[in-house]
Amino acid sequence: xxxxxxxxxxxxxxxxxxxxxxxxxxxxxxxxxxxxxxxxxxxxxxxxxxxxxxxxxxxxxxxxxxxxxxxxxxxxxxxxxxxxxxxxxxxxxxxxxxxxxxxxxxxxxxxxxxx
Amino acid sequence: xxxxxxxxxxxxxxxxxxxxxxxxxxxxxxxxxxxxxxxxxxxxxxxxxxxxxxxxxxxxxxxxxxxxxxxxxxxxxxxxxxxxxxxxxxxxxxxxxxxxxxxxxxxx
Numbered sequence: 679x680x681x682x683x684x685x686x687x688x689x690x691x692x693x694x695x696x697x698x699x700x701x702x703x704x705x706x707x708x709x710x711x712x713x714x715x716x717x718x719x720x721x722x723x724x725x726x727x728x729x730x731x732x733x734x735x736x737x738x739x740x741x742x743x744x745x746x747x748x749x750x751x752x753x754x755x756x757x758x759x760x761x762x763x764x765x766x767x768x769x770x771x772x773x774x775x776x777x778x779x780x781x782x783x784x785x786x787x788x789x790x791x792x793x
Numbered sequence: 794x795x796x797x798x799x800x801x802x803x804x805x806x807x808x809x810x811x812x813x814x815x816x817x818x819x820x821x822x823x824x825x826x827x828x829x830x831x832x833x834x835x836x837x838x839x840x841x842x843x844x845x846x847x848x849x850x851x852x853x854x855x856x857x858x859x860x861x862x863x864x865x866x867x868x869x870x871x872x873x874x875x876x877x878x879x880x881x882x883x884x885x886x887x888x889x890x891x892x893x894x895x896x897x898x899x900x901x
Contacts, residue, residue: 711889782839
């Protein structure tokens with residue numbers, strides 16, 4: 679069964695640095711998402727992406743964040759000037775055509791640690 | 794306000810006992826509700842969705858619009874049901890809001 683893949687599984691970075699989290703959604707999916715989960719807290723929506731543009735974003739997703747689909751397979755989340763509070767598990771998800779928003783197929787996540 | 798509430802952080806039951814994981818939602822539109830599950834060392838995955846009205850791994854969930862609830866139930870819990878369960882609400886088609894999750898622990 680096809681799966682969403684995320685790399686790296688764990689990223690450690692220093693405060694102020696930029697990180698790029700990478701995701702390969704399921705190939706025939708059209709809707710892509712990033713979520714994050716701070717340790718001990720709930721899974722939070724960051725952004726959704728459809729037809730090469732952001733379709734919705736949360737208040738968390740400010741100018742520090744950006745997403746890109748640089749080619750036909752990758753979907754990236756860039757975090758500029760990382761802060762300690764950006765430390766979290768970041769999940770990529772995708773959903774099939776005709777089912778925008780649901781159901782979500784998740785990757786295994788990237789654990790980001792900002793020191 | 795759009796919100797999903799799962800009041801129990803941890804639910805511990807014995808094998809063979811009934812299980813009910815509670816979920817309440819707040820949403821002014823027509824809700825689309827899901828349960829997702831995360832087993833140990835596995836990814837978050839869909840368990841069931843309310844529009845399917847199906848039973849998955851013995852679990853069922855009924856949408857009660859009057860009580861704004863979508864509780865997950867199973868008549869006889871199994872040890873392999875031990876996992877983290879998240880209730881989720883889709884709003885406007887592109888955004889899914891998750892509850893805080895309930896950790897279910899099924900004891901032998």
